[in-house]
Amino acid sequence: EPEVTQTPSHQVTQMGxxxxxxCVPISNHLYFYWYRQILGQKVEFLVSFYNNExxxxxxxxxxxxxxxxxxxxxxxxxxxSTKLEDSAMYFCASVRSNTGELFFGEGSRLTVL
Amino acid sequence: xxxxxxxxGPVTLSEEAFLTINCTYTATGYPSxxxxxxxxxxxxxxxxxxxxxxxxxSNKGFEATYRKETTSFHLEKGSVQVSDSAVYFCxxxxxxxxxxxxxxxxTRLTINP
Numbered sequence: 001e002p003e004v005t006q007t008p009s010h011q012v013t014q015m016g017x018x019x020x021x022x023c024v025p026i027s028n029h030l031y032f033y034w035y036r037q038i039l040g041q042k043v044e045f046l047v048s049f050y051n052n053e054x055x056x057x058x059x060x061x062x063x064x065x066x067x068x069x070x071x072x073x074x075x076x077x078x079x080x081s082t083k084l085e086d087s088a089m090y091f092c093a094s095v096r097s098n099t100g101e102l103f104f105g106e107g108s109r110l111t112v113l
Numbered sequence: 114x115x116x117x118x119x120x121x122g123p124v125t126l127s128e129e130a131f132l133t134i135n136c137t138y139t140a141t142g143y144p145s146x147x148x149x150x151x152x153x154x155x156x157x158x159x160x161x162x163x164x165x166x167x168x169x170x171s172n173k174g175f176e177a178t179y180r181k182e183t184t185s186f187h188l189e190k191g192s193v194q195v196s197d198s199a200v201y202f203c204x205x206x207x208x209x210x211x212x213x214x215x216x217x218x219x220t221r222l223t224i225n226p
Contacts, residue, residue, distance in 0.1 A: 004156060031212065042117075043157075043202060043216035056213060091157065098212055104149075104156035 002026045006092050006105035014113055016081050021108045023075045023092030032075045033093040033102070034067065036060075043091065049075065050098075082112045115140045119203050119217030126193055127225050134188040134220050136177075136203035144205040146170075146179050146186040147214065151200045160188075160201070195224045 005024045013019050025032055034046040047057040049067050066078045075094075079086055092105040120135040138144065148160040148170070161170030166181035175190045186203060203217040 006156075033212070035214075035216075037219075040218075042218045043204075043214075045213050045215070048212060093157075095212065101159050102212065102214070104158070106154060106156040 002103075004092055004094055004103050004105035006090075006108045008108055009106070010109040010111070012111045012113065013082055015084060019079045019082055019086075019110060021077045021079075021090050021092075021110070023077070023094075023105055024073055025075055025092070025094030026096075026103055027073070029094035029096050029103070031055075031095045031098055032067075032069070033095075034077050035091040035093065035104075036088040037091070037107075038085075038088040046077075046090075079110075082110075084112050086110060087112045115144065115205060115207065115215045117203050117205055117215055117217035119201075119220050122200075122220040123223060124220060125223045125225065128195055129192045130224075132188070132190040132193045132197075132222070134201055134203075134222070136186045136188065136217060138184050138186065138203075138205050140184075140205055140207070142207060143181075144207055146177070147204045147206070148175070148177055148186070148188050149202040149204060149216075151202070151219075153199070157202065193222075193224050195226055198222060198224045 007022045032049040037043040047061045048055045089107045091107045093102045116139045145164045147162045149157040150160045151157045161172040163170040163179035169178045177188045200219045200221045202219045204214040
């Protein structure tokens with residue numbers, strides 16, 4: 001069964017460092033998303049991406065964040081200069097059409113020290 | 114803005130017990146409602162959904178009814194199994210396609226044999 005895969009499963013980094021989280025969406029999907037969950041808090045929408053551009057982003061998704069689909073298979077989330085409060089589980093999701101079911105990856109845990 | 118409030122966890126039950134996980138929401142308009150489940154080491158998976166008032170979503174023995182009058186979407190199962198141990202997330206979307214989801218905080222369920 002096709003699935004969304006994410007790497008790394010866990011990354012530990014120092015404050016101020018750049019981090020790239022990677023996602024491989026399901027191959028025929030066209031819409032891509034990042035969500036995050038800070039420990040003990042709710043899962044929050046970060047950004048949606050379609051046709052090689054951001055279609056919507058939340059207030060959380062500030063200039064420190066960027067997304068990219070560099071090679072037609074990977075979908076990446078970059079945090080330029082990590083802060084302590086960026087520590088969270090980051091979930092990637094994809095969907096074939098804008099009325100279909102979202103498929104989520106198992107998440108990448110980011111710990112910023 | 115839209116929000117979802119879930120029953121605080123963790124919840125621990127014995128096998129074959131009756132399960133209810135409460136979920137209430139606040140939304141403008143007529144959202145679609147969802148329950149997602151995350152099994153250990155896996156991504157979030159759609160468990161069931163309902164797109165309009167009085168609809169009942171069901172899957173794997175779980176049910177939830179969209180109650181507009183009480184703004185609720187409580188998850189129920191008549192007889193839980195050890196394999197139901199997971200984290201359950203209630204969520205809403207403003208559109209039937211369920212792309213930008215607003216999640217509750219999740220409820221960890223543990224079923225003991």
